Amino acid sequence: MNNLGGALVATGRLTDAIDVGTRELRICRELGDHEGEGIVLKNLGRTLSELGHFNEAADHHTDAAAVFRELGDRDRAAEALLHAVAARARAARGQPD
Numbered sequence: 001m002n003n004l005g006g007a008l009v010a011t012g013r014l015t016d017a018i019d020v021g022t023r024e025l026r027i028c029r030e031l032g033d034h035e036g037e038g039i040v041l042k043n044l045g046r047t048l049s050e051l052g053h054f055n056e057a058a059d060h061h062t063d064a065a066a067v068f069r070e071l072g073d074r075d076r077a078a079e080a081l082l083h084a085v086a087a088r089a090r091a092a093r094g095q096p097d
Contacts, residue, residue, distance in 0.1 A: 005040075009047055017047050038067035042080050045087065054091035058084045 005024065008017035021044045028036040041064035048057035061084035068077035 005043060005047075009043075009050075014047055014051050018044065018051070021047065034067055034071055038064045038071065038073075038076065038080075041067060042076075042083070045080070045083055049083075049087050049090070054087040058087035058091065061087060 005017045005020045008014070008020060021040055025037060025040045025044065028034075028040055041060045045057045045060035045064060048054075048060060061080045065077045065080035065084065068074075068080060
């Protein structure tokens with residue numbers, strides 16, 4: 001979720017942002033754009049967390065971490081894993097999912 005998805009998030013249209021991000025993720029995968037894939041996965045995870053879908057958000061962050069790890073980007077992989085852990089912790093505390 002880059003330009004359009006980010007604009008949708010900024011205007012509070014989170015569900016629309018998820019739809020756009022899902023399409024962007026498919027396109028990145030079709031094109032073999034691994035960096036874009038990792039970025040979109042991370043952004044989808046953040047947006048899903050804002051919607052209270054913490055387990056799904058954690059899954060996206062974990063997938064983003066794997067992509068970044070494959071690219072050799074340890075900093076972004078670590079950041080994604082931290083977000084995954086935070087989302088799992090919120091889910092474990094019984095917050096909405």
